Amino acid sequence: MNNDDIHGLSGAYAVDAVDDIERAxxxxxxxxxxxxxxxxxxxxxxxxxLAAGTLTSPPASLRTSVLRDIGAxxxxxxxxxxxxxxxxxxxxxxxxxxxATPSTWTPGAPQEPVSLARCxxxxxxxxxxxxxxxxxxxxxxxxxx
Amino acid sequence: xxxxxxxxxxxxxxALRAGAPSVSSELSELLNASSLGDEAAFAKFYDATxxxxxxxxLRRVRGRAQAEExxxxxxxxxxxxxxxxxxxxxxxxxxxxxxxxxxxxxxVRSAEATxxxxxxxxxxxxxxxxxxxxxxxxxxxxxxxxxCALSTLTQTQRGALELAYFGGYTHRExxxxxxxxxxxxxxxxxxxxxxxxxxxxxEI
Numbered sequence: 001m002n003n004d005d006i007h008g009l010s011g012a013y014a015v016d017a018v019d020d021i022e023r024a025x026x027x028x029x030x031x032x033x034x035x036x037x038x039x040x041x042x043x044x045x046x047x048x049x050l051a052a053g054t055l056t057s058p059p060a061s062l063r064t065s066v067l068r069d070i071g072a073x074x075x076x077x078x079x080x081x082x083x084x085x086x087x088x089x090x091x092x093x094x095x096x097x098x099x100a101t102p103s104t105w106t107p108g109a110p111q112e113p114v115s116l117a118r119c120x121x122x123x124x125x126x127x128x129x130x131x132x133x134x135x136x137x138x139x140x141x142x143x144x145x
Numbered sequence: 146x147x148x149x150x151x152x153x154x155x156x157x158x159x160a161l162r163a164g165a166p167s168v169s170s171e172l173s174e175l176l177n178a179s180s181l182g183d184e185a186a187f188a189k190f191y192d193a194t195x196x197x198x199x200x201x202x203l204r205r206v207r208g209r210a211q212a213e214e215x216x217x218x219x220x221x222x223x224x225x226x227x228x229x230x231x232x233x234x235x236x237x238x239x240x241x242x243x244x245x246x247x248x249x250x251x252x253v254r255s256a257e258a259t260x261x262x263x264x265x266x267x268x269x270x271x272x273x274x275x276x277x278x279x280x281x282x283x284x285x286x287x288x289x290x291x292x293c294a295l296s297t298l299t300q301t302q303r304g305a306l307e308l309a310y311f312g313g314y315t316h317r318e319x320x321x322x323x324x325x326x327x328x329x330x331x332x333x334x335x336x337x338x339x340x341x342x343x344x345x346x347x348e349i
Binding site: 062077 | 184187196199203217221225227235246294306310319331342
């Protein structure tokens with residue numbers, strides 16, 4: 001897939017209309033393309049509006065179940081930005097990511113797997129996204145019309 | 146969908162008026178509080194968004210039991226990753242719907258990969274399901290806004306988008322279903338979503 005083709009995949013990616021191979025390829029591209037990353041975020045916002053016409057109340061039992069089970073889910077600590085990391089440890093290479101350690105951390109407690117690459121994007125997914133490192137603009141296509 | 150209870154307009158949580166910036170900000174704050182361990186904030190986030198996510202998932206997967214599983218899984222993911230939500234990258238509602246949609250698509254693709262091949266005719270026969278969206282769209286102002294935005298799309302754009310978003314088809318499958326040249330469906334998605342985004346004023 002050439003570079004132009006992969007830019008054009010943003011819409012399909014935003015609505016999960018890609019297969020696993022295309023997803024992996026596009027996420028690798030997103031790692032270096034601010035333009036596509038911004039575009040995907042905006043297209044996902046548009047796609048999520050499609051569900052505005054299909055509101056359906058889940059059963060009360062689901063609410064009970066969700067709120068019961070979140071008690072067993074420890075929110076992952078935030079990811080440090082490269083700037084924060086450099087500030088905390090000036091000798092560290094600034095491009096490397098570090099998972100913050102919360103002050104309430106319990107020694108010996110099992111840590112949940114970190115499901116995100118360094119990104120600061122706040123878009124967890126399963127399987128985890130492999131994008132959002134510091135990126136240069138892709139340059140071959142301007143911002144969406 | 147048989148047995149589906151659609152929320153009457155009068156019962157809509159105010160936070161579902163997703164177009165309002167104040168609502169988006171409120172949901173972000175709830176997520177932020179949740180990331181700090183505030184379970185009451187998470188409950189409010191759930192109450193404000195569950196009908197939207199469950200409605201989508203129910204439309205995507207087969208059966209309420211599976212829809213409930215996928216919806217629960219999405220909320221647990223949100224809970225675990227709430228500290229990593231970045232409002233600069235989109236709204237909290239969009240984030241939730243993205244995660245839920247992906248989970249629903251994954252569930253259907255893994256469970257029905259074989260069955261899908263056997264029901265292609267059925268899918269083709271059902272044609273383009275967006276009329277259901279349109280029908281339901283009159284139920285609240287937010288949906289009405291989306292309905293108007295959808296009306297600006299071409300028939301092919303709408304059909305392709307609906308087949309992908311609600312049908313869970315890949316762009317190649319959509320191309321086959323709509324008799325489009327292979328490789329062009331993805332362009333239709335992008336064009337359609339850009340138009341929707343711009344019509345709805347959703348620029349990030």
